[in-house]
Amino acid sequence: MYNLLIGGAAGQGIETTATILRKALKKSGYHIFTVEDVMSRVRGGHNFSLIRFGSEDVLSHSNKLDGIIALNDETIELHKDELNKNGFILCDSTLSSNDPRTIKVDMNEMAKEIGNPKVSGSIAVGAVLKLFGEKIELAGDVLKDNVKDQYLEMNIKAMEKGFQAVEGRFPHLEGNVSLSLMINGNQALSLGAMASGLKFYAAYPMSPSTSIMEYLASKSDEAGIVVEQAEDEIAAINMAIGASFAGVRSMTGTSGGGFSLMVEALGLAGMAEIPLVVVDVQRPGPATGFPTRTEQSDLKFVVSASQGEFPRMVIALRNHTDAFYQTARALNLAEKYQIPVIILSDQYLSDSHSTVEPYDLKKAAAIYAVKPEEKGEYLRYKYTEDGISPRLIPGKTNNIVAIDSDEHDERGWITESSEVRIKMMDKRMRKLEKLKLELQEPEFFGDEAFKTLLVGWGSTEGPIKEAVESLNRMGKGKFAALVFGDIYPLPQKLLREKLALAERLINVEQNATGQLADLIREQTGISCDSNILKYDGRQISGEEITERILKEVQR
C-alpha cells in the first residue's frame, strides 16, 4: 500500500492534481482512499490531499507517507517528518528544501516553455506515475475528462515531460478494482436517496453538508427531483415536512449548527407522525467550530434533540457503502414508522473518496407503505396495536387528512384530554418497540478469542479496523471491535454478548467526552474501562489508535 500527500496553499490547484491522480491510479486497478484537509478559506493557508492506494482494500487514511508533492516550502516543513526513509518529496527546483529525499524538477520552467504556468500540476502527475511504476498512457483518458479541450494537448505534453524527468522508485502493485466506483460520502448518500425515490430536498448551505445539495441539484432536472435552497434551516426542515405530508419522499441535510435550528421541527415530525430524514454531516462545534474539519460530537445532541418525547431513529454512517444503502433504508424506515430518522455522517466521510463495489440499486429501492383501506370514518391517528396509524395523502382520496403539532385525538383534532394524551403518547412510543426488532447489530471484527474489545461508531470504523488488525498482528494481546451503524435506539444484543467475554472495554471516539460510552452506560449500565478520544478536527488514524492503545491503555 502506498500513501501520497499533495500539499500547498488554497488556490494552488491541489484539488485538480489530486483528482487526476486518484482517477489515474484507480484506472491502474488500485483500491483508493483519499482525504481532504482543507482550511476554511479560499486563498492561502495550508491545504493538503492524501491519496492512499494499494492492491487490497484501503479502509482509511494514514499519516505515514511514501511521497509528498509539495507546492510550497511550508508543505515540506509540516510533513517531512511523516515521510518514510525511502520516500520522496517532489517539488519545483525553486523551493528551498535540502532534505536528501527531495526530487527537484524544473516544473515551473517547463510549464512556461509549454506555454501555460498552470500545467505544472500535470508535470507533477507525470512524475508521480513514473515514481510508482505506472504507465503514462493511464492518465491520458483521465485528462480528457478533466481538462478543457483547448488545454488538453499542452497538459498531455506536460505530463510526458514530468514522466521523463524522474526515475522509477516503487514497483507497481497488481490490483483489480477498475470496475468499482470511486465516490465520496456525500455523493454516495445522495445516490442512495435517489435510488430510494427521493423527490424533494430542501437545505441551507453549510459545510460539510452542502455538496449533498449541490450533487442533487446537478441531477435534479434529469432525475425529476426538486432541490430548494431554503432561507434558513428552520424553513428547510419545515419544507421537507410539508412535502412529505403531501406525499413525496423528502429529506433535508445540514451540519450541527443548522441542526440546532431544526430541532423544534424535528419534534413536529415526531408529533405529527410525518416521515422525515434529516442528515447531520458533523463538524467540530460548538457554535461555528471548525467549518471544514471532522468530529463525532453531535451524538448525544441528536438522540435527545427537541422538547418532549417521541420515537426517532439515528443511523451513523460508517463508510461509503453505508452512505448509500443506509440512506435508502432511512427513507424506507421513516415511511414505515412515520418517524424522523436522523443520519449522522461527518466531514471525514463526506469529503473522502473511496473505491467501493458498484451499488445494487434493487437493494436500495423504495419500499412504500401499503395504502390503507378506506372504510368508515378516516382516522389519521387511529390507535393500533403496533402504533402505526393508516396514513393517507391529502388530495389523493376523498378523505380529509388533518395533522397537528398540538396533542390531538385520532382524527387529528386538538385536544387537552388526559385520557387521549396518554393513549396517543403510548401509541407513538409503541412504534419504537416494533422498530427495535429490526435494528442492525454493530459490525464485529477481530480475534474471536479477544480479551480487549474496542467500541466505536460511524466513520472511525476504518481506522479501528486497521488498528485491531495491526495490534493482533503485533501479538500485543487479542483484540476485537464492535462498530455501531444503527446507534439509536442502541442495539444491545451483540454488545451484551461480546461484553460478557471481554476483559477490557475501550471506547474510541472523535470527540472530547466519550459520548458513545455515555450512551452505552445509560442504556445498559455498562461502563467502558478507558477512552481513546480525539477532538482536534483531524480524523484519528489506525496507527494513532494502535499507538495510543499501546501507550495509554496497554502500559
Place this chain on the structure above:
Amino acid sequence: MSTNTFSTYETAWCPGCGNFSIIDCLKTALDELNLDPHEVLMVGGIGQAAKTPQYINANAFCGLHGRSLPAAVASKIANEKLTVIVDTGDGDSYGEGGNHFIHNIRRNVNITHFVHDNQIYGLTKGQASPTSGEGFVTGVQVNGNINTPLNPMLISIAAGAGFVARAYCGNKEHLISVMKQAIEYNGYAIVDILQPCVSFNKVNTYAYYSQRVYELDDSYQPFDKVAAMQKAMEFGDRIPIGVIYQEPKPSYHQKNTVLKSGKPLIDRPDDSSIVNKFMEEFI
C-alpha cells in the same frame, strides 16, 4: 350555511372575535369557488387565528408557530393540484415567521396567505405584535410600544409580491370577494385582514375600523407599483381595503425546470435506470 361542505366544528374563540366572520367568509369563498374539501389544504401555525384550519372541513396542516409558509409551499411543490391556503395570525406571519414571509414572496409559489391581523398576540394573552401601533400599552409594553409598526402591504410590494390586498372582517361581502380573487391568483397572494380582538386589543376595535376603513373603487387601479406603495402607506385616519397591488408573474411552478415539465411531483414514478446512469459516472 348548512349546505356548505366546509362547515364543521365548534371553535374556541371569544364571543365577538373577528375570527368568526373571517372563517365564515372563507367557507363561503371556498364553496363559491366550487372546491371540494379534499382538494383544499389549510395550513396554520400557532395562535388564535392559526386554529382556523382546525375549524374547517378540509385537509389541515397545523404546524409550528411561525412555520406555516415553508410547510405550505413545499406541500404545493409536492402536489400542485392542492389548493393551498395559509391561514394564520399577524405574529405568526410577520414576527416568528418574518424570514419565511419575505423569502416566500420571492419564491412566488401559487398559494394564498390570509393573515388575521389583530395587531396583537391573542393566544399568549395580549403582547405587542409586529403590527401593533406606537404607544400601544400591553402587559409587556407597559410604557407603550416604542417600535415602529411594520407595514405588511408595503413590505409585500417591495419584496415583489404579485397580489397584495387588505380586507376588513367587518365587511364580509368585500372580504369574500377579495379572498376569491386571492385564491384564484396564480402565484403567492397575501391578504392582510383587519380583525378586532375583543379581549385584548382595546384600541383597534370595530368602532375604530368602521370609522377609518373605506373600499377602493374602480378609480383606483392596482397595477402601478409606485402608486400602490403610496396607497399601502395610507394607514391612519383612513384605511383603504381592496386589492392594493396586482401584477401577473410566473409562479414557482412555471419557473422551476423540474416542475414546469411534466406531472405533479407526487405522480412521478421512480426510475432506477437514471440512478444507474448517475452511478456509472463514478466508475
